[in-house]
Amino acid sequence: MSSTATGHDQDSDPGDHLVRSQHMLARSEASQPGDHWCPLLAAGVLQSREYAAAVLGWCAVFTAHQLAEALDAQMHRADLVRRTTGVPQRYALTHYAAHRPLVADAAMDAQLRHIGEMAALDHIQVRVVPAHAPLAWASPFTVRGGRKYMEVPGGWFAVPGAERAAGVFEELWAAGEPWPRP
Template identity: 35%
Template sequence: MGNEVLRVAMAAVGETAESLAEKVRVDPKTAARWLADGRIPHPRTRFAVAGLLGKEVAELWPEPFRRRDLRWFRAWAELEQSATSLRSYQPLLVPGLLQTEGYARAVLSTGGLLPAAEVERIVAGRLDRQAVLSAEAPPQLVAVIDEVVLRRVVGDRAVMAGQLAHLAAMAEREHVQVRVIPAENPWHTGLAGPFVLARLPDGAELAYIDNQLRGQVVSDPVDVASLGRRWESVTGEALPCRRSTELIREVATTWS
C-alpha cells in the first residue's frame, strides 16, 4: 500500500522521487518505494524528508510512533531508538531513560499542570522508551548529572530511594555510564540548560534541547558542534564513573 500523504506533500512543493532522493542522499529507487510500497525509511532520513517537505515526521510516517508520545517529542523519541550512542546532560533531573516509574510520575504530576490521564500516558511512553537500553544491541549511554539531582526530593523519600538504587544499578551495566558533578564545583557551562547528543548508525550526530514548553531536535552541524564543546566541558567537571556510582549509593542511604 502506497504512502498517499507523502505523495501529496511532495507534489505540494514540487518534489519528485528523484529530486528528493538526491537531496537526502538515497537511491531514487529507494525513494520510489516509499511512495509505491509504503516503505518506511531510516529515522534520520525521515527527519530530513519531513524538513524538506515542511511536515512533521509523524504526519508522513505515523506507524513508528506510539500514540502516547507527545507530538513535539516524537521525532526525537524515534531517533533515540536508532542511536548507537547517547550523551545526556541534566542539571536538575534524572534523564528520562533512567527514571523509575514513580520518579517519572512524580515529576510530571508536580504542580497539577497535567491531567492525571495525561500524566499516565506520558509515563507509559517514557517507560516504553527505556526498552532500548535492554535491546540486543543497545546504544552506549553516558549520562552526566549534577549532585543536586540526587539530593532534591522528587515525590517522597521512598521515590528517591528507589530512583537512586535504580540509577546505581543501571550504572553497573556495561553500556551505561552515570557521572556526577559534585555540588561544591563552581558554576559551569552545563548549568545553562540540559541537552542530549545522539550518534546515528551512519555516523551523523544530532542533538535535542528542551525548555518549559517543548523540545527541539537540532541538526545544524554548527549548533551540534557547539553542544559537543559544552559536553566536553561538563564531563570535565564530573567525577569518574566508579566514584560517581559510590556517591549515588551514599546519597541513596540518606533517603532510606
C-alpha cells in the same frame, strides 16, 4: 520548536504530543549514541516510575489518563534503552539533579537505586558533576547524531549549537565522578 523533531501539531493535545515525543525519543536513543547533560533533573531514561510521575505531573496540562499514557511511554522508552546494548549513552548529572528530592524518601531511595541499576549496564554511563565544579552550561541538552536537542517534561526539540554543546559536554564529563556501581 521544530515540528520535524517532535511531530508536534499545533492543534494537538499536549498529552498526545508527549506520548509521541517519548516514542520518537525511544527510537532515536535506540539507534544512535547520545551524550546527555542533566543539570536540574535526572534524565527521562534514568527516572523511576514514581519520580517520572512527579516530573510529568508538574506540567499540569494532562488529564489523569494522559499522564498515565505519557508515563507508560516514558517507561517503555527507558526499557528500550536498557535493552539496546549496542548503543552507548552517557549521562552527566549535577549532584543537585541526581539527589533532588522530588518524591517521598522511600521513592527517592528507589530513584537512586534505579540510576545505579542503569549505570551498571555496560552501554550506559552516568557521571555526577560535583557541586563545586564550574558549570559552563545551565540548560539541559542531548547531543546525538551531530545535532543538539533539549528535552523538557513536555517533549523535545532540536536547537542550534551541537558542536559547542559537544565540547561543553566533554568538559562536564571530565569533571564528573562515575556513579557508584551497585
